[in-house]
Amino acid sequence: METNNQNLLLDAQNHENQMIRIRLLWYTPNPEFTVALAMRRCYSAKPIEELEAELSSRPGYEHDLIAKALRDKTFDVIEHAVFMFEIEGISRVCSHQLVRHRIASYDQESQRFSAVEKEDFVTPPSIQTNPQAVAVYQEFIKASVEAFRKLKELDVPKEDARFILPQSIGTKLVVTANARSLMHFFWQRTATQAQWEIRELAELMLKECKKVAPSIFKEVLEV
Amino acid sequence: METNNQNLLLDAQNHENQMIRIRLLWYTPNPEFTVALAMRRCYSAKPIEELEAELSSRPGYEHDLIAKALRDKTFDVIEHAVFMFEIEGISRVCSHQLVRHRIASYDQESQRFSAVEKEDFVTPPSIQTNPQAVAVYQEFIKASVEAFRKLKELDVPKEDARFILPQSIGTKLVVTANARSLMHFFWQRTATQAQWEIRELAELMLKECKKVAPSIFKEVLEV
């Protein structure tokens, strides 16, 4: 089943109505230099300016230090590299899984305030690739938006009317986490037994992290 | 609006189809003695057995110590009192809010495995007390269970078919948390601006905590 899902995922990634969109909002300036500096701090009594000067003057030194830290499993040093992401277009199924990762800071769009459109729902790949299932699914999503509208007309507060909405409804959130916590997230959620949606999210985030901190995220390690 | 909701909540609490059920599975043996002991540890160099003997021999002493800790806001001592709850019959709207409290351990019924019945859904009080809304709501829940069944017949995996289920679907989970983290949860979620469902959950949990650790939970403090 997992293998099957994987194929569907690849399909989905080329699919035009793919919804997940992420953006790296900010990250620790010079994350690898910073991590290497924290590591040097442990092994030296020199003032920080000397450690900085030493690191700056030896090209490649910071990468060697990070490689050593990861090899020795002294993962605390990578906590000084912090990343903040905007995430859009994941379902509430996925966000419920995501916020279970406790060493991170989240702020999520509240359903007590925002509007709902039938375009805002996530369609699983196994449905997207099954025309009969698509028909059932889309009709139902449409009906749910209609029922939501009716409940509001009957003076049900929005925060209660939304109980009727399928959990495939899309959500947006920001998340700030350090490289150690992210590494654990990637390790757990890019694995084959992870669900396709959070796995896709984890892979997108990992890709961004690799761009700006390749020495840290070269490999997904069990942290 | 909040006041309004509050009335509905009281209604709901007397309502026969009320769903939330909690059970305190275990807690620190003698939680108040334990907290008082931790506090004594800070102020004394005596072996633990002497501190225990002193505490045991002075009736009411542990309550005075806890009162002092809470007054002085040295909240770390109440972390040694730990509580584990089973929670049943809350919606996934509520569980999504609950697991945002990060200093706690959760294990939740996975929708990738369990079955779905139309009785498993939470109905907000503002719908329960509005016959027209009840009609819309119940019909829709029934339709969602039907659509879920159809998707599974079309070979959509259960973990994807569930995307169609309303987020009012009930869930069960266990949570373990210490008194400091619980106090923060109670402070935040028994407040008037909290949503009715998590507020009701928080009040039920607080009631259980008060029974076994009245000195700690006498008042809900901002922690």
Added chain:
Amino acid sequence: METNNQNLLLDAQNHENQMIRIRLLWYTPNPEFTVALAMRRCYSAKPIEELEAELSSRPGYEHDLIAKALRDKTFDVIEHAVFMFEIEGISRVCSHQLVRHRIASYDQESQRFSAVEKEDFVTPPSIQTNPQAVAVYQEFIKASVEAFRKLKELDVPKEDARFILPQSIGTKLVVTANARSLMHFFWQRTATQAQWEIRELAELMLKECKKVAPSIFKEVLEV
């Protein structure tokens, strides 16, 4: 050097003036049953009472479930097993390392309040087994207690006079932590590169945990 230290450690463990003393103050009642129950909660929609009955009626089932959780690295379930220890007779070198483990609750004897005697100091095994070093060490400890006394006579507040005390001074503290956090601590601090004192402490604590939760702590896993 590490091997060398290890021999000294064994020596030290048989040494009569060995100082560390720990006591398991309390732990989750039936910790293994509780962990197994949390695991069953993930995979079932049944009420907790049914899960409890099933677990109770199948001897050995809980051990199989824990073995599976550890094999599958779903370590969150062991967080529901919580342990509280009293620790006495470690140095402040050791307690400074200990409290770096952040997922735990500590309360430590404050040096702002307690008295100081020359018997309260920890002597490293490498000194204990070296008569010349012992002479230097003991004389110096005695001098430090004397200097501490003199500073207090000169009206230096105790909290400042203690700046003069060697960091080998003994301390007492209580710590509450769950099995996942403890496992990480054991993994990191029973390793050969750990310092002898915290390693000895970790081994004593592990021994107690094994007695009451053998299935969980059978092996020290990288968590």
Added chain:
Amino acid sequence: METNNQNLLLDAQNHENQMIRIRLLWYTPNPEFTVALAMRRCYSAKPIEELEAELSSRPGYEHDLIAKALRDKTFDVIEHAVFMFEIEGISRVCSHQLVRHRIASYDQESQRFSAVEKEDFVTPPSIQTNPQAVAVYQEFIKASVEAFRKLKELDVPKEDARFILPQSIGTKLVVTANARSLMHFFWQRTATQAQWEIRELAELMLKECKKVAPSIFKEVLEV
């Protein structure tokens, strides 16, 4: 006594041999804009680019949003502002207190590796301002460095010889923490009952935070 200490502290701050030195190594770019953006994320379903554009086009808006968040005690939003400090010249008494703040990342100079000089020790203000106490203190520090040297000559490993060193020995460390965790630290450690050294450290760090995120740190709040 506290008032007394406070005077000594002010003295100490003008004292030439004052040792604490901190440097803000990096912080979230535009920390206040980022916090305001996280807050807007909760209340809107718009794409992040629109929220950014709105915030950018309304001068003063981000400050109003932060003021509202702090007033409403929705402190989670300030977690997205992260700060990394280098800290030098605090005693191990102080660093032991500092690392008790668990929601932060630390890397500290290890005494297993670095050298020791008699200039590396912190002198409490109550000793600095008392000539007789200074004499006792300085002589003792000198003797401790000498004893440390002797133990090493006797082949005691450095990691054990350091047990003899007074806990006033200076240390260097880096710390990364978010604004919420820092606010709690400032609230607890700039209070009159905090010890002079960690209080002085907290005040220096607060001053740096105020420079780059004045709306967040305008007031030290109980968080």
